[in-house]
Amino acid sequence: MAHSILHSPSGIGVVDKSVMIMDALEAGPATLAQLVEVTGLARPTVHRLASALVHHRFLSRDVRGRYVIGSRMAELAQAAGSDQVVSAAGPILLKLRDATGESSQLFRRQGDSRICVASAERPIGLRDSIPVGTQLSMKAGSAAQVLLAWEDHDRLVEGLRDARFTPTVLAGVRRRGWGESLGEREPGVASVSAPVRGPSGRVLAAVSISGPIERLSRQPGRRFAHVVSAAAQQLTELVRKNPESDLQ
Secondary structure (H helix, E strand, O other): OOOOOOOOOOOOOOHHHHHHHHHHHHOOEOHHHHHHHHHHHOOOHHHHHHHHHHEEEEEEEEEOOEEOOEEEHHHHHHHHHHHHHHHHHHHHHHHHHHHHEEEEEEEEOOOOOOEEEEOOOOOHHHHOOOOOOOOEOOOOOOOHHHHHHHOOOHHHHHHHOOOOOOHHHHHHHHHHHHOOEEEOOOOOOEEEEEEEEEEOOOEEEEEEEEEEEEHHHOOOHHHHHHHHHHHHHHHHHHHOOOOHHOOO
């Protein structure tokens, strides 16, 4: 017999019904007929709402055509766990700034942009600063390279469209484990970035340093990749000790 699995409805019908569908999938993949049975909703309603949830990636379809929880849920969970990554980054970015003499940042991807979620600025040279909250392009810069390099094929192809870097550059990032850029985002500015990973191996963020090319040189990776990568690895290890930061 059909039954509702939503115990405390909000009164917003379309939301409550969508949540019922997602709750039903906690137990695993389900066909349309199974969702109708478990939720007690009309078949056309389930089909309409499930199709909309697939469109927004809250649900997906498996190889057998069954509904499953979609990738958007993992992305939102990852974002919810990011506060711990940000707070842990503070002391690490300060040490990185002191070791390199350059401003250091932590970037996270947010849709088609990357956001500076933590930073340690040089005491002088404020023109080089990237304040917390700054939104930058995912189409240029070493942090964008690092945040894109390990994405799945479809997102990689989409990310490379109109980008200032090439597939060859991203292949180099994956091979070396870090990225560098020279005037890619802004003329005269160089940067070096390395990935911060969650317990599952997914790239959560990018640790970066940036500054004028005349200070970082035209081969900033050769000079600074080891210390930037060490900072990113230190943050990765802190995240792995607290797996809730990678709720995927």
